[in-house]
Amino acid sequence: MSDTSAMPLSVPSAHSPLNDWFTYLENLHTSAIDLGLERVQAVGDRAGLRKPAPTVITVAGTNGKGSTCAILESILLQAGYTVGVYSSPHLVRYNERVRVNGAELPDHEHSQAFAAVEAFRETTSLSFFEFGTLAALQLFKMHQVEVLVLEVGLGGRLDATNIVDHDVSVITSLAIDHVDWLGDDIEVIGYEKAGIFRADKPAICGQPNPPASVAAHADSIGAELYQVGYQYTYEQSGETWNWKCGAFDMEQLPLPALPLPNAATALMALGVAELDITDQHIVAGLAKVRLAGRMETVSDQPLILLDVAHNPHSAHYLARQLKALKNIREVGQIHGVVAMLKDKDIASTLDEMRAVINVWYPASLTGPRAASAQQLADHLNYSGQMFGEPVQAYQSALAAAQPEDVVIVFGSFHTVGEVSAHIQSTQE
Template sequence: MNNFPTPQATSSLEMWLDYLTNLHTSAIDLGLDRVQSVAQSANLTKPAPTVITVAGTNGKGSTCAIMEAVLLDAGYSVGVYSSPHLIKYNERVRVNGRDLSDDKHTEAFHFINQARGETSLSLFEFGTLAALRLFQSEEVEVVLLEVGLGGRLDATNVVDHDVSVITSLAIDHVDWLGDDINVIGFEKAGIYRANKPAVCGQPKPPATVAAHADDIGAKLHQVGIQYDYQVEDDKWIWRSGSFTLDDLPLPTLPVQNAATALMALGCAELAITDINIVNGLKNARLAGRMQKLGCKPHIVLDVAHNPHSAEYLVEQVKKRFPEKQIHVVVAMLHDKDIKETIATLAPIAHYWYPASLTGPRAATAEELLTYLPEGTAPYDTPKAAFKAAISECAEEDVVLVVGSFHTVGEVLEHWEMNN
């Protein structure tokens, strides 16, 4: 039972978030019945003329960021919903590249609280509905929705979207989705819609993805079949059927996700030129993804939190910082594959700085030490581990902060307050 007083539209965002965190019996409650009933009664199932929903184990945020940059260059008004945030809740809803004010969030929360009646909603469900309300109020032309967990039963799946995207498939969130890649593929493909475009950016995905698309009559666009890409030195090529885009600039975000973003935009049939694509690829950025803060020493933040994302991160660090000493600040959630993630990072790590996180899902530094070299020192917080790494590294070294949104967010907030 939530004993917090019910906030009003004029209450602070902090008060609202405290209230919503304690509103429901569990933080994660997969299922659509409750959230769908509220979305339908509040007329939120179609928040914009064009909606693209993006699911995937990794790459959702960067795929949305690339589409956002291209669409903004083309002159569209664009709303993006993503989670979790790094520092402030406001980061979860962007309109035309900017976070919205506290007041707009609290007004949306008040609207949903009125609309839900006696229906109990989790924080994510409530936040999703509030985001849809904000996009509707801001009258955006295109909405990009990032799925929170899974796909089929995620709150974002109540929306009547026009294009469905799966960026990648790997085993993650084992407690909720299991460790069977075929089941995970089916859950992600649950966002696909009959007679509508369905994009899959995972090479050779489990058979359940194509099978589900076929079962419901979705129009599947599979990387390596309906579309493909090829990297050549500092340029890349994108192809779909007889249509080709040559000499594209390499984005700072993964090319695989850029290719998937271009396919999704093509399926949406929006007015976009080659110049918009080139500019969007150059402009797309996303906090916490190979984000560089300084160069003496080099400081890199990345939210990689599973073996799949850590593998890509290792490739990028090897490419961008050859023969550098790497100091790895790491803190993770205990429901992640800590052992394999650390094993994936190990080939580039010269020094480790494991830290504890806080909260019900947090892993302690001692848990991480199980998989780290003997004699490694633990730290109470990511900030403490980061400060130790900075004090012990040479100017030409690299400090890599990795392991979760919580880890990167704490270090990023510390950096911004002191620089």
Template sequence: MSELNTPGANAPLSDWLQYLGDLHTSAIDLGLDRVAHVAKHGNLTKPAKTVITVAGTNGKGSTCAIIEAILLNAGYSVGVYSSPHLIRYNERVRINGQELDDERHTEAFAAIEALRGETSLSFFEYGTLAALWLFINNQVDVVVLEVGLGGRLDATNVVDHDVSVITSLAIDHVDWLGDDIEVIGFEKAGIFRSGKPAVCGQPEPPASVAAHADDIDAKLHQVGYQFDYSVHGDTWHWQCGAFDLCDLPVPNLPLANAATALMALGLSELDVSDENIVDGLRNVKLAGRMEKVSDAPLILMDVAHNPHSAAYLAGKLATLKEENNAKVHAVVAMLHDKDIAATIAQMSPVVDVWYPASLHGPRAADWHQIAAYLPAGVQGYESPVDAFIAARESLGWEGNILIVFGSFHTVGEVADHLAKEE
């Protein structure tokens, strides 16, 4: 650590990000001792009057975005911390729906550098503390935190939050969380707080979730029990006990996450009207989640990267395929520590033409690893961008559909390419 040159406060953001990446021995280092020490030293554990923390295998980003959109419509000042980013690090912190300039991030990193002393921090821990510092210095009313990995030992769990949310539960991040769904449930329920409300949007979750809530006297609200939702044509209905919201607009994000977000908001005691909810649902957007790149041909991008999220994506594509009488072309690139076989199996019934691509880096899968689960003779590509260019040229008539999926890295590389084309 002593050999590293600490960037100055006026150094480019790229220098700081390189420094953060080299500072610690591991990019992922679960545990709270180090990050909690710095957070308490800097009075960063309560970054706003109201804090909502969101964990889950899938749907965290969507749930955070829906909460953010509704609260902004209600007039609150809102800070959101999410990860990973698609193109720019700046995407990880939003204040009132906007990314911050590089200079604000470097200012925050310099502040954390002064606070940490000799305490070593991972890249994610450093970024989390910097986000908390930014929220405090911008005096936001509400902070929405997306858990990075797991929950109990994630850096975001040093925060004194008011509402805890689990969006979904499935087996993922096996190297870190294992393949026992009960253990995964316990790890994610580790964000629950004694005496405070908690929400679980996963139907019939592992018993460990409710058991942990009982053990610490968290006030658990479970979908299918304390709250529920149903679709009625082009609208949907949400209810909690005797309270009903009818004829809600269907957002361009999973309804399960919208229902979970509404329960979290209801428990937050924030002043939100029915009109705020309707407008927020109608206007919410999130990059990389069924994101439309073009209409003719229809090109979409989605960060689905495990069987659970791929199943949702496949369902959406099946509907679009039928409506447009189209063929679906798919660019896919994944990380090797994901369940490639099961993810491809979920997508295969709706995909007609495959374009597997290689990612690059220590966790990257080569396109041959993906092609092993595809029809024989499929051509592979050295990057998602190469695959995307080939797929776009091969689409044929404008009624066909192109989907780019498999990883944040996959969508990020293609999104960056498209931004440079403009």
């Protein structure tokens, strides 16, 4: 009987092209997502990566993680710190996941970091995300960042980022998402997100009226909980906003280009991080912050926007932003280019957008998690043209749009990533 077992994988070197490492990592583990800390923690211990920077802020949440991390990064850079940010997923290039002082790192540094993790891995099996997380920590350690901002990938308690000994924990928002992995019980989801809290360390919750499990877990381990609406508050006042924590009050702050609730949560995290940050650093950081794929403006006539909104909570916010556009400029029709993953709440997400989108361009994604354009059309009761990929849908919307119209591309990181890559290629 012939041996049908898989051939041993060829291990790339520190000098191998990054794509060789991707091929290797994609075949290294049996599943793309494997929640649990035992394996990744063991490798992290051997590599000395559990405390990769003097100050570490870990950010979890259903939505708003990327925005909160970007706001923290922008303010910290204004304060003169060497700052690392780890985020996922990427839009166009894997290198987007690791930033040092606001910049991506070159391919060869990622290959070197992957090789370093491989040397410490020994026989331990790691998922792509786990391996990538450890490699990112290696890069931050190599660059000697002073403050590290870690975005949780999925959940919190069992996410690979949670092996790090961090100083401040942040939950941006809580809603039902990733049902296959986290379930549909908001109390359970609250507990999973609160799993990043640390005993005797600050824990920030930016979700108004969160499930009781968040405060209960904080209390059970002795974390110092700072809850929006209680320990800190904020309000918009015309073209500025105010933030308050106890007797400390900041007024007439500039409105950031990212969601205000996330800015308020970021300020609370910085307020307890024991860092040297002034009001001037905060004002400058808020004014300058931007993040690709979050109400990202590509052109003005027609107004082309890219937003990774992919669940009801984020779609609700996006719809509000689009409605608000009508108060500041003359808006014609809104063309919606949408493609989604089938494990998302497609019906509720699209329902949030129905009232603002005039013309739909449903498209299919590729891969095992992809929803088809027909599935989206069925939820919309739509019988018009459908598209095999987001770029085709985007091109059709662009051809139909008048100068006063809006084209919004949304529904998934994959959707925005494909369209963003297409736009970049046409600009080169």
